[in-house]
Amino acid sequence: MLTYTLFAAAIYLALCIIFYTLQDFFFFRPEILPRHFEYRYPFPFDEIDFEMEDGGRINGLHFRVPNAKGVVFYLKGNSRSLKGWGKFAKDFVSKGYDFFMIDYRGFGKSSGRRTEVTLYNDAQTVYKWLTDHYAEDQIVLYGRSLGSGIAARIASWNKPQLLILDSPYYSFLYQVRQYGFWLPLRWLLRYKIRTDFFIKKVDCPIFIIHGTKDRLIAFRQGKMLHELVPNSRLLPIEDGGHNNLPSFPQYHELLYDILHGELAVAESGKPG
Helix, strand or coil: CHHHHHHHHHHHHHHHHHHHHHHHHHHCEECECCCCCCCCCCCCEEEEEEECCCCCEEEEEEECCCCCCCEEEEECCCEECHHHHHHHHHHHHCCCCEEEEECCCCCECCECCCCHHHHHHHHHHHHHHHHCCCCHHHEEEEEECHHHHHHHHHHHHCCCCEEEEECCCCCHHHHHHCCCCCCCHHHHCCCCCCHHHHHHHCCCCEEEEEECCCCCCCHHHHHHHHHHCCCEEEEEECCCCCCCHHHCHHHHHHHHHHHCCCCCCCCCCCCC
16 A cells, blocks of 8 residues: 555656646747748738847837827737737727737747746836837737736736736636646646736726637636726627637627727726
8 A cells, every 4th residue: 555655646746747847838839930030911010129138039010000099019828929910910900009919938039938927027028118109098908818917917017098808817827727726736837827916906997808608718717807806897709719709790899899998897896
């Protein structure tokens, strides 16, 4: 019996070590691009690099429209690169907004050691750069999937016009715990991204868009975030999944109404 117990303990310890060591491979699915790669889109944009103090580099794309109402700073999900994600610029430039998107470290042309802290600091550096070009009340933070927690963190540090969370998780810790409940995640997980903490410190209006049939990040997580703060509005996309919301006309109608001030959040103290 003691032998079996020691064997089981050794296996469990080995699994913990594997998870801790390889978690970046589990959570991030980057597409790496050569520095000479040329982005091609049917509307005007500038490619911008940000050199970080620790030697990291963040690559971004800045799409512009005449007489823009503001800019959407879009923090994307955990896969691919700007090469594929840049197509979503059309959903915002078509609604009269400039659009800015970055690749996280290790994605696309961005480089450097990636940690939870650098995810926040890199996004904050870009946000501050945007405030040199736009009034802060013209900046809309949009966080999609993985980017939802980062966007909430940045919104909690600043005063943007709006925060839009698309298919958000209650926290990254909560999301991972559903699959790795048998692991001591509080000690092993390097990316906790506590959206549930950050969102309570956000002063601007918050809109939460979530598909009711999201099988990756369940709709209930968006609902749980909504219930934490009075200045938020939960906007369900009926039958929407995790990766197909832009294929629903309702998504574009909601996005237009949010960006043009035709949707309001609940009155203070009265969740809507």
